[in-house]
Amino acid sequence: MSEKTVSPLGRPNPMAGELHTLRANPANCHWGYFDPALAPVLKVKSGDIIQAEAITQHAGDAPELMMDDTTWAIFNGIPEEDRYPGVHIMTGPIWIEGAKPGDMLEVRYLSMTPRTQYGANLAANWGQLYQEFDETERVTIYQLDQNSMNARALYAYDVKEKYTTPGRVTRCPECDRHQALNGVRVPMRPHLGTAGVAPDVPGRMSTIPPGLHGGNIDNWRIGAGSTMYYPIAVDGALFSIGDPHVSQGDGEISGTAIESSLDVMFQVILRKDFFFPSPLLEAPDCWIVHGFDEDLNQAARNASIDTIELLTEHQGLSRNDAYSLISVAGDLGITQVVDTRQGAHIRIPRNILPPRE
Template identity: 70%
Template structure:
């Protein structure tokens, strides 16, 4: 029985880690895809710490508020024709020395700090209620209040046409701005919507659908203090981060969260003491498994089977005992319904188990 505990780390991992800086520039990002053939933007060893910039592709929704010199350089430096087949700006990839297929990449997210004080939510054409909202795309710009760790809407506007070009820059003139959500404050919980290793596939793999490599999971719990376990699929893992958010609800119903650039600090380890076939999340109070499929029922089944696997293979329960525990103590929620491949996550609290 493997409990996925820190004492299984290698002696190399326990040495004093090296800190690496990874700024987001036109040369260190890839826009819209994972690719196993992509040259690394950074090489690290197991146990090293990386401080990296994650840039939102929605910065152009309010360029005067959400773009600085570095972000502008990315938008100008990457041609629209090279932003495909997905939409997210990914920083990396990071090559982890010694990582091999069959290993697990443990990523401890240590800090996520907003780069600027503004973010954007788009009620997009891929949102769940687009037809019910009159086939209209509406952009709402939020401001972060660091003192209260909340965000509030400062204005909204109707997007002209459809949001089809990743990173499109919109000049929202004063005449088009409308007040929005007066008196409402949203808790700020910075997290990464998209992160993962390179899939074992030829060519570009879209960042939009989540999968066994990670990708666009859109679980707001993947923030500071959380640890993700990604199954390595290619040599070096080739790990990338992107799609930064400052807040999101389960479901991501309109198609986006509050999209805002983040500075992210994380530590990477290679784990060979256990395996898990899909992205696994450990928070301070729980383990969370994920299931994905174009059909939400099948996504639910996949999340259930992964929780069953966690409880039997890593907690030592029989299948019958695990199934009973899942029904009385595990919480299942819809992660997102807007990424084509939909997501469900299952959560089990550490507190239900006896002390290790």
């Protein structure tokens, strides 16, 4: 085992540091990209807690329901020509004191609360079955009930023009509305579709594809109570959050989740005692290892290889034992198939593994 392969399991809880508030506004948001040259909007120390606002780029699907003053300020304050090469509104970046390439950023997601009572799902032109539906996009607007943690469809409408401009504002009162999903209740599970550190590449990197930096992973399990570990590639880490969702299934088949803005509280912890090659999710009951590639088979293979590393380097299993275990107890799933670079993941239950000191 290398010098930086201490298991994150069984670690002591660090003392909570300072509490910071990070508002979403044109000065604190960047639209569509990660960039290692982007100046941080907040500087924190390991252990600090951040209360941040994450704004959906799909608020314009129902502006009368989903756009408050904060959202309008971002839509009006960041010009369309500066929303590239991706589509997501990102809050940040956050500089973590002492973070260096080769370290890990542990992000403990503490709470995620919807900022409005509504969300939107776009059956988009990048969805898996767009051509099966006469190349017509459909928007379904949902009402959120935070007491029951369910969402129900209010109405749907069709848009013939492709969603090509990030932050498109549709004047739905002027469109034909359809009834949708009568009697259906969708469980809410608020999470971040996109979050991550700045990659070590020159210039802007699109927020659309996921990668080793994190980005648009679109795993619905990245919600309150879960912890993510991101490999740090640049000084300060430069961590940003965006693409807030209130519900999504594995695959994100139509192209989007139920998109809705969130208030997100999280703690950042700088880890210099271990390393992992890809974004790693620690949920209350399991570990989830991610793999990405333009080819879904290769994405699954990448997830398998990194799961073996988790079990060998961090759990002490032999490679042969780890290979057997992921076959008999690991669940291979499709995270998403719509983000250019596709995602697979392997879930390993935590209760089957012996405790590690």
